[in-house]
Amino acid sequence: MRVGLFVPCYVDAFEPEVGIATLELLERLGCTVEYPFDQTCCGQPMTNTGCHAEAAATEALFVKNFSGFDYVVAPSGSCVHQVREHLTAIPQTDEVRHVRASTYELVEFMHDVLKVEALPWANFPHKVAYHTNCNALRGIHHARPSELVKPYYSKPLDLLRLVNGVELVDLARPDECCGFGGTFSVFEPAVSAKMGYDKVADQNRAGAEYVVSADSSCLMHQKGCAERLGLPLKYIHIAQVMNGAAA
Amino acid sequence: MSARDAILAEIRRNRPSGDFPLPELPLFAPLVGDDLVAEFGERLKRMGGRVAEPQAGDIFAGVRERLDGAKVIASAVPELTGNRDLRSIRYPQEVEDVDVAVVRAVFGIAETGSVLFTEDQLIVNAVAYLAQHLVVLLDPADILPNVQAAYRRREFGHSAYAVLHTGPSATADIEGVLIHGAQGVRSLTVVMQPKTA
Amino acid sequence: MSVEDLNPREREGVIHPEVRARDDESERAQDGTRLQHAEAASKPIRAPQVREPQPRGAKIRGNRPIDQAEAAERFLAAPLHQAAHDERLWDLRKKRDTSAHGIPEWEELRELASQIKTHTLSHLDQYLEQFEAAAKANGVHVHWAKDGADHNRIVLEILKSHGAKTLVKSKSMLTEECGFRHHMDANGIEVIETDLGERIQQLDNEEPSHVVAPAVHKTRMDVAEVFAKTLGTDPDNDDAHYLAESQRETTRPYILQADAGMTGCNFAIAETGSVVTCTNEGNADLSGNVPPLQIHSIGIEKIIPKVEHLGVFIRLLSRSALGSPITQYTSHFRAPRKGTEMHMVLVDNGRSERLGLEEFWTSLKCIRCGACMNTCPVYRRSGGLSYGATYSGPIGLIIDPTFNKRKYSTLPFSSTMNGSCTNVCPVKINIHEQIFAWRKVLVEEHQIPALKQGMMKAAGAVLSRPAAYRAAIGAADSALKVLPRFAVYNPLNTWGKKREMPEAPRQTFHAWYKQNRMKDTGR
Numbered sequence: 004m005r006v007g008l009f010v011p012c013y014v015d016a017f018e019p020e021v022g023i024a025t026l027e028l029l030e031r032l033g034c035t036v037e038y039p040f041d042q043t044c045c046g047q048p049m050t051n052t053g054c055h056a057e058a059a060a061t062e063a064l065f066v067k068n069f070s071g072f073d074y075v076v077a078p079s080g081s082c083v084h085q086v087r088e089h090l091t092a093i094p095q096t097d098e099v100r101h102v103r104a105s106t107y108e109l110v111e112f113m114h115d116v117l118k119v120e121a122l123p124w125a126n127f128p129h130k131v132a133y134h135t136n137c138n139a140l141r142g143i144h145h146a147r148p149s150e151l152v153k154p155y156y157s158k159p160l161d162l163l164r165l166v167n168g169v170e171l172v173d174l175a176r177p178d179e180c181c182g183f184g185g186t187f188s189v190f191e192p193a194v195s196a197k198m199g200y201d202k203v204a205d206q207n208r209a210g211a212e213y214v215v216s217a218d219s220s221c222l223m224h225q226k227g228c229a230e231r232l233g234l235p236l237k238y239i240h241i242a243q244v245m246n247g248a249a250a
Numbered sequence: 251m252s253a254r255d256a257i258l259a260e261i262r263r264n265r266p267s268g269d270f271p272l273p274e275l276p277l278f279a280p281l282v283g284d285d286l287v288a289e290f291g292e293r294l295k296r297m298g299g300r301v302a303e304p305q306a307g308d309i310f311a312g313v314r315e316r317l318d319g320a321k322v323i324a325s326a327v328p329e330l331t332g333n334r335d336l337r338s339i340r341y342p343q344e345v346e347d348v349d350v351a352v353v354r355a356v357f358g359i360a361e362t363g364s365v366l367f368t369e370d371q372l373i374v375n376a377v378a379y380l381a382q383h384l385v386v387l388l389d390p391a392d393i394l395p396n397v398q399a400a401y402r403r404r405e406f407g408h409s410a411y412a413v414l415h416t417g418p419s420a421t422a423d424i425e426g427v428l429i430h431g432a433q434g435v436r437s438l439t440v441v442m443q444p445k446t447a
Numbered sequence: 448m449s450v451e452d453l454n455p456r457e458r459e460g461v462i463h464p465e466v467r468a469r470d471d472e473s474e475r476a477q478d479g480t481r482l483q484h485a486e487a488a489s490k491p492i493r494a495p496q497v498r499e500p501q502p503r504g505a506k507i508r509g510n511r512p513i514d515q516a517e518a519a520e521r522f523l524a525a526p527l528h529q530a531a532h533d534e535r536l537w538d539l540r541k542k543r544d545t546s547a548h549g550i551p552e553w554e555e556l557r558e559l560a561s562q563i564k565t566h567t568l569s570h571l572d573q574y575l576e577q578f579e580a581a582a583k584a585n586g587v588h589v590h591w592a593k594d595g596a597d598h599n600r601i602v603l604e605i606l607k608s609h610g611a612k613t614l615v616k617s618k619s620m621l622t623e624e625c626g627f628r629h630h631m632d633a634n635g636i637e638v639i640e641t642d643l644g645e646r647i648q649q650l651d652n653e654e655p656s657h658v659v660a661p662a663v664h665k666t667r668m669d670v671a672e673v674f675a676k677t678l679g680t681d682p683d684n685d686d687a688h689y690l691a692e693s694q695r696e697t698t699r700p701y702i703l704q705a706d707a708g709m710t711g712c713n714f715a716i717a718e719t720g721s722v723v724t725c726t727n728e729g730n731a732d733l734s735g736n737v738p739p740l741q742i743h744s745i746g747i748e749k750i751i752p753k754v755e756h757l758g759v760f761i762r763l764l765s766r767s768a769l770g771s772p773i774t775q776y777t778s779h780f781r782a783p784r785k786g787t788e789m790h791m792v793l794v795d796n797g798r799s800e801r802l803g804l805e806e807f808w809t810s811l812k813c814i815r816c817g818a819c820m821n822t823c824p825v826y827r828r829s830g831g832l833s834y835g836a837t838y839s840g841p842i843g844l845i846i847d848p849t850f851n852k853r854k855y856s857t858l859p860f861s862s863t864m865n866g867s868c869t870n871v872c873p874v875k876i877n878i879h880e881q882i883f884a885w886r887k888v889l890v891e892e893h894q895i896p897a898l899k900q901g902m903m904k905a906a907g908a909v910l911s912r913p914a915a916y917r918a919a920i921g922a923a924d925s926a927l928k929v930l931p932r933f934a935v936y937n938p939l940n941t942w943g944k945k946r947e948m949p950e951a952p953r954q955t956f957h958a959w960y961k962q963n964r965m966k967d968t969g970r
Contacts, residue, residue, distance in 0.1 A: 268569070
């Protein structure tokens with residue numbers, strides 16, 4: 004199985020260890036992983052701002068980098084949602100459609116494609132609050148959102164339960180958006196930050212030591228908010244936890 | 251072109267493309283148990299209404315205190331004689347001083363604790379809102395299991411006015427503080443009492 | 448343990464407990480459990496004990512784009528208001544969840560409701576004609592209004608022809624759209640809102656901030672201040688019971704003396720020609736049953752084909768809005784009372800045009816339950832008035848631009864597009880996807896600031912050229928400097944004002960990969 008690794012721009016720049024953990028984890032699970040060297044971004048910052056024309060060249064580059072793989076895997080629900088649902092600024096050739104359909108977020112790739120049932124190397128003896136990124140939750144269906152009257156499931160929690168020692172704590176508002184929202188965090192900073200403050204306060208009240216998520220962007224925003232409020236919370240990507248991070 | 255024709259023409263011009271058939275409504279299983287009287291009473295209480303048990307010899311035992319304290323009672327039922335004759339009312343404003351109105355419901359709904367009235371039961375529609383308190387007679391045999399069953403009844407297509415009451419008038423527009431008697435009745439009490447032939 | 452001990456906090460903050468009648472039944476059910484039907488909170492909301500001036504809504508400057516972010520920031524600067532607002536609406540969302548999860552067929556009901564609405568909207572001309580014919584056969588006068596001005600003119604003519612000077616009305620978002628009250632004021636007609644929340648807003652000369660709870664952004668102290676000024680209540684008494692009772696007592700004479708009554712419309716039934724209203728206060732029934740002349744204003748998208756379809760919508764509406772299984776009153780007005788006149792005004796006001804917008808016409812399915820507002824994390828932290836439009840919150844973001852693309856061009860950007868709104872919508876409007884689609888339309892029609900579009904153009908230029916991107920990100924000063932350039936691209940550094948900046952890693956993933964995994968390849 005040839006897997007193309009997409010390391011989103013935020014991860015590349017600010018959380019390189021998330022990219023490393025994703026790479027190592029996929030290799031441990033038996034995948035042949037390649038990292039296309041000319042990759043940049045999925046085009047989401049422009050597309051989400053309505054600037055589709057401005058995203059076209061970036062989207063074309065993404066497809067050029069990632070065509071020819073069986074799967075494209077990224078440690079970000081948000082970016083995968085962009086590729087799968089919104090990479091539409093360029094003509095939808097067979098190549099484009101193939102790349103879009105074969106792009107997976109790490110958790111769903113491990114859960115649905117690799118069907119991982121054990122992570123014997125992973126040990127994380129901490130109280131953990133899991134943060135569901137909104138695009139991962141409602142866009143690529145990581146879990147049953149609290150609004151819907153459907154049977155409960157959660158792919159990330161299924162995987163976290165394979166990690167030895169993880170003790171999950173419950174949030175009062177588990178599915179509430181943390182306020183990052185891409186460029187929203189910049190163009191509407193007051194509301195964005197307030198949402199972040201409320202989110203980290205909820206995590207803190209729940210008794211979490213660590214907040215784990217499949218999205219670095221939400222984590223970066225929340226970490227910035229928690230630090231500003233002086234809360235002792237630590238933020239770590241699920242790829243690192245599953246790869247055996249000692250924390 | 252009249253506004254009517256202009257609107258209809260614009261609608262026709264902008265008709266969404268695609269086929270959108272009207273779905274058949276399945277008959278949903280009632281969400282209530284077999285004891286419709288108990289289920290109705292429970293739901294009504296959750297909506298702020300009350301249930302008063304009739305006693306042998308006094309249908310109105312459960313609301314006797316309220317009736318005794320009332321100066322003006324308007325009764326639309328043969329089971330009670332009030333002191334304001336609804337059939338002689340010419341203008342709805344004339345019932346504004348009614349303390350207690352007594353009416354019979356067409357039916358009840360167990361799913362919600364609602365009761366239905368039409369102009370036939372109310373005689374003066376406004377009395378169900380201008381009165382301070384409402385006492386409702388309901389035949390236990392007239393309780394339907396759910397809202398869906400209610401909307402299969404003919405009253406909605408044949409009455410000039412049909413209204414489902416579920417408990418009393420309520421508001422919580424100020425800080426979520428629940429208050430009964432926002433504009434309409436301050437209380438609604440249902441007395442289970444079979445219809446007399 | 449007595450009932451009083453169960454929830455002692457509830458007693459706090461009541462300045463004049465004596466205004467509560469000894470036999471007040473509002474708080475407790477017959478069995479003593481706490482009641483939470485209608486709009487009631489499931490627990491007492493943490494109401495402020497100190498006076499904090501009420502934050503006001505967006506500044507309206509003619510046709511200029513609404514600065515929602517600015518108004519939201521002022522709302523957030525009133526933390527007591529914001530916290531109470533957030534808590535109250537989140538409580539409604541939770542009550543909605545509890546209620547929905549009690550109905551096994553909930554998702555099927557949503558799908559049916561959606562299908563009934565899309566069917567009706569795609570055959571709207573036929574159903575409107577059927578409705579009109581049925582209503583006329585019932586002895587109702589039917590009018591058609593192309594827009595808000597037309598509606599106001601028609602109603603004024605009806606009133607004038609009856610010599611009517613006063614009108615009591617129940618809540619109607621449609622009449623808000625039409626600017627109805629202002630028009631009537633200008634023409635010497637006294638209009639009295641009879642919904643408590645709407646009355647508060649009328650007396651405070653403010654728009655409703657929420658479609659179901661118009662005064663939800665106000666604390667009881669704000670209401671006490673408004674009522675003291677306008678109704679002459681005790682300015683120091685902010686007990687909700689006292690305030691509500693004062694409103695009841697002062698409104699009742701208007702209801703009794705009004706020349707005409709008006710209601711909005713939740714559902715209009717084509718087969719019977721009936722108007723259905725759903726209220727908790729019974730004020731629509733007073734407006735419709737007391738004055739000798741009754742007028743119902745109906746948005747043309749409110750049509751549903753048959754009575755049996757109410758068996759779907761009524762089960763969804765109040766549960767979605769408030770978590771209550773049904774509103775206290777569900778009223779079906781079909782024909783006039785003996786000796787009185789009944790008028791129905793079918794209002795378009797942009798709806799037939801919206802029907803032609805391929806990506807946005809399904810927003811006409813909306814039944815105005817407010818569930819999307821209750822769940823919206825941005826709305827709860829900004830207040831409905833920050834949107835500066837008739838419709839606020841998620842549904843407002845996708846409807847308002849159809850009224851005025853320039854003025855409301857900013858609104859679709861006041862969202863994180865988290866999608867919770869779509870999931871709670873009882874008629875399955877894909878709200879967050881329409882927000883996304885509106886952004887594209889607004890950019891294409893040059894309705895977003897040139898600065899913003901310029902940033903995106905620059906970002907796109909860097910992100911589509913690996914060498915330029917690497918040059919930017921690989922600069923000696925670490926990635927920190929380029930966060931603004933390539934990712935959020937923000938010359939104002941709004942990130943750092945409210946949040947700590949991320950630490951700069953020693954090297955990017957790209958550099959790590961090159962160093963650790965590409966030695967053998969010789970690149």
